[in-house]
C-alpha cells in the first residue's frame with residue numbers, strides 16, 4: 001500500500017523529512033518549544049501566502065480554512081457572487097449559502113478562466129458584498145488571474161474571498177500584493193503534508209470585516225486565533241504532530257527557495273501538457289490558464305477515463321484522478337505538486353501511454369517520453 005505513487009492533486013507524496021517529523025512523540029502545546037515551532041511555521045506560511053498578516057492554523061481539512069475565510073468576513077443576508085466552473089468554485093458558494101448568504105453563481109465553461117472584465121460587469125449589476133472564487137480549480141486544472149479578479153472586485157467595493165487550497169505553495173499567491181480580503185488553504189497539496197491542517201488569513205480590511213461579520217462560528221473564530229497566535233499559542237489543542245511536520249516541509253521549501261520551488265511546478269506542468277499533446281490527447285484547460293499543479297486531460301473519444309485510472313492503480317501502483325461530477329469518465333487528472341519529481345512524471349506517463357494502448361487507444365510511448373525530455377532535460 002505504501003508503495004503507491006500519488007500523482008493525484010492531493011494527498012501528495014510525503015518526503016522522508018516530513019515522515020520523520022510525523023513519527024516523533026507528541027509534544028506539549030503550551031510550552032516554549034512549541035511556541036518556537038509555531039512562530040517558525042507562521043513565518044514560513046506568511047512567505048508562501050505572500051503576506052505580513054498572521055496566518056492561522058486550524059485542525060481541519062482545507063474546506064475548514066475556506067469556511068473560516070467566509071464566516072469571518074460575511075453576515076447572513078449578504079449578497080455574494082461566486083465564480084463557478086468547477087466543483088470547488090461551486091463549493092465556496094455553497095459554504096456561503098449554508099451560512100445564510102444570498103449567493104449568485106457566475107458560470108464559466110469548464111477549462112476556462114473567468115474573464116475579469118466580465119466579472120467586474122457582473123459585480124456592478126448588484127450590491128455585492130464579496131466575490132468568492134478558487135485560485136486553482138482542481139477539478140478542471142484551471143488557474144484564475146486572482147490579481148485581476150481582486151482588482152475588479154475592489155473597484156466595485158466588494159471583498160475578495162479565495163479558496164487557495166490547491167494553489168498554496170505550488171503557485172505564487174501574493175495575498176498582500178493582490179489585495180485579497182481572506183483566503184483559506186489546506187495541508188495535503190504542495191505543502192507535502194498529510195491532510196488535517198487548514199490555514200486561513202485575513203487582510204487588515206478582512207480583520208476589520210471580522211469585527212462585524214455575523215455568520216456563526218466558534219472553532220473557526222479567526223480574531224480569537226490571531227490573538228492566541230500573538231502569544232505563541234492556539235485557542236484549542238492544535239494538531240501538534242502535523243505542525244511539527246509543517247516545520248519540516250516549510251524548511252524543505254525554504255532550502256529549495258520558494259521561487260525555485262514554484263518554478264519547478266511550472267516546468268512540471270509544462271512537461272505534463274507536452275506529454276499529453278505528444279500522446280495525441282487534448283487538454284481541458286486553455287494554455288493561458290493551465291494550472292501549475294494539476295493537469296486535466298480529455299479522455300480519448302469513447303474511452304471512460306475511469307478505466308485508465310483503474311488500470312494504472314491495479315497494474316502499476318500509480319494513482320491519478322478521474323473527472324468529478326459532469327466530467328466523470330471524460331477527463332483524467334495528473335497532479336504534479338509538492339515532492340513529485342520529474343522521474344515520477346516520466347513513470348506516470350510511460351505507464352499511461354502503455355495502458356492507453358491496452359485500452360485500444362494507440363500512442364507512441366517513446367514520443368510521449370521524448371516530449372517530457374524536451375521540457376525537463378536531465379532534471
Ligand SMILES: Cc1ncc(COP(=O)(O)O)c(C=O)c1O
Pocket residue numbers: 009010061062063064088134136137138139163164165166186195
Ligand atoms: C481547490 C480545492 N478546494 C477545496 C478542496 C477541499 O479540501 P479538503 O478536502 O481538504 O477539505 C480541495 C481538495 O481537493 C481543492 O482542491
